[in-house]
Amino acid sequence: MKIIPFTFVAAFLSPQFLINFVSVNSMSLATPSSSSSSSREMSRVAAFQTSKQIGQTLDPCVVLMKDIIAKHAKKWEDKGDEIYSLAQGVVYWEPPKESMEFCTQALTTTDQRDTTVNANPIDGTSSSSMDVHLYGPAAGLPQLVSSLEEKLRIENNLVDVEVMITAGANQAYMNCVLTLMDKNSKAVVFAPYYFNHVMAIQMHSGDESVLVGQSVSLKDEYNGIYVPDLLWLEDKLGEEESSIRMVTLVNPGNPTGVSIPYSFMEKISNLCHRYGVWLVVDNTYEHFDHVGNNKIGDVPFACLDKEHVINIFSFSKSFSLAGFRIGYLTTSRKGPGKRMYEQMIKVSSNTFKLAYNCNFTNSILKVQDTIPICVSRMSQLAALGALKAGRAWADKKVATLEFGRKRILDSLKPLSNVMGGSGAMYVMGKLPENIDDVVSLAKDKVSI
Ligand SMILES: Cc1ncc(COP(=O)(O)O)c(C=O)c1O
Numbered sequence: 001m002k003i004i005p006f007t008f009v010a011a012f013l014s015p016q017f018l019i020n021f022v023s024v025n026s027m028s029l030a031t032p033s034s035s036s037s038s039s040r041e042m043s044r045v046a047a048f049q050t051s052k053q054i055g056q057t058l059d060p061c062v063v064l065m066k067d068i069i070a071k072h073a074k075k076w077e078d079k080g081d082e083i084y085s086l087a088q089g090v091v092y093w094e095p096p097k098e099s100m101e102f103c104t105q106a107l108t109t110t111d112q113r114d115t116t117v118n119a120n121p122i123d124g125t126s127s128s129s130m131d132v133h134l135y136g137p138a139a140g141l142p143q144l145v146s147s148l149e150e151k152l153r154i155e156n157n158l159v160d161v162e163v164m165i166t167a168g169a170n171q172a173y174m175n176c177v178l179t180l181m182d183k184n185s186k187a188v189v190f191a192p193y194y195f196n197h198v199m200a201i202q203m204h205s206g207d208e209s210v211l212v213g214q215s216v217s218l219k220d221e222y223n224g225i226y227v228p229d230l231l232w233l234e235d236k237l238g239e240e241e242s243s244i245r246m247v248t249l250v251n252p253g254n255p256t257g258v259s260i261p262y263s264f265m266e267k268i269s270n271l272c273h274r275y276g277v278w279l280v281v282d283n284t285y286e287h288f289d290h291v292g293n294n295k296i297g298d299v300p301f302a303c304l305d306k307e308h309v310i311n312i313f314s315f316s317k318s319f320s321l322a323g324f325r326i327g328y329l330t331t332s333r334k335g336p337g338k339r340m341y342e343q344m345i346k347v348s349s350n351t352f353k354l355a356y357n358c359n360f361t362n363s364i365l366k367v368q369d370t371i372p373i374c375v376s377r378m379s380q381l382a383a384l385g386a387l388k389a390g391r392a393w394a395d396k397k398v399a400t401l402e403f404g405r406k407r408i409l410d411s412l413k414p415l416s417n418v419m420g421g422s423g424a425m426y427v428m429g430k431l432p433e434n435i436d437d438v439v440s441l442a443k444d445k446v447s448i
Helices: 006-010 015-029 038-046 061-078 097-108 142-156 168-180 195-205 230-238 262-274 360-370 377-399 402-411 435-446
Strands: 161-166 186-191 210-217 226-228 244-250 278-282 309-314 327-332 344-348 351-354 418-420 427-429
Touching (some): 168 195, 168 309, 168 327, 210 230, 226 230, 244 262, 327 360
Antiparallel strands (some): 161 327, 418 427
16 A cells, blocks of 8 residues: 746846946955844854744654654564554545656657756746756646636636645645734634645744634534534634634645535634635645545535635645655635736826735745746746646546545544545544553554
């Protein structure tokens, strides 16, 4: 089981610019005027510290699990057993062959080189996908972005959105946190939450920025499934001094394993809109909606097409491209996600000026340019290959999980409380009260 800025580019285009570039850099090498006494220097040395925020950030549980398993694997092997980490959602299948073909082709094709280095960083119109060694457009390769626009329209009912390719859904989320959050604002997550979301918020603005709601079982309307506590959220949003900037949902959920019904997603979205709060939805498991809770007509997994909603997607799960680190996010062009060039405003009858509105798209490009600059072009080609294989390919693979899913749900029936199993690849069961036995069982097996 397997379980540019443009001026910077210009610096290299003429000798004069090059001189400017060199002189600016040598200025920055000049020794700063020194007013510090040696005792101050000493106290600085004594104070090598890491940030308060990173200290408040959870330890990465997947990494911890890997360490524990590595420590004990040998013992288990000697007993003829194997040990698997269930801490990370990993599929057992390989990526589509088209992904590998596109990558191989890019590495072996040299005659299609596009020497136009200064691609437009917003939409990259002059960039060729074959130049895998070059930086690419910040938002993503145009071929991939336009293929995704089509996919999003057909499969997710997202009709007019701005797309940004990221190094996985995790980077997409971090981009959102860095773009939306102030140091003193708060972000809502619902327990049980996806640990990296909480870690992203903690490392940005500390633990006090994380507001945790619970998941509640809605007996009447939603057949007892666990969904985020809407009443609690309304209370929190309504508080006079609420500094909530964003609410995060994962659908289908990790680790809840719940496929949240579309009508419930709409309720949360309306609530967030009423209070002017961003809603960030992580759809990493869009292909794993086992009960079709988000299927609307011909649309297999409908997402919220609203001006305040940011949707996040990943190629890591259904297309098994986790190691390629590729995902994307979308914002609505109807609202704050408008393109920069659409921000040209009329000053007089025939004069326009560029308005540097702090809209989401412009702002998030700053984050993108600072962190990955652009996502690996090779990974983007692998993603293009996955889109060529398409949703039908992914559906077929996901269908192979059905037998195991049903068996696990059947075997958990004796438990009084089971959450999930309807989406993603997770299910949680409340263990009987004699929890000590379970702990000692784990201790015995793993000797921790
Ligand atoms: C909810 C959720 N979001 C994001 C990720 C990470 O996705 P990616 O590999 O695209 O960064 C995972 C992986 O387990 C996940 O479960």
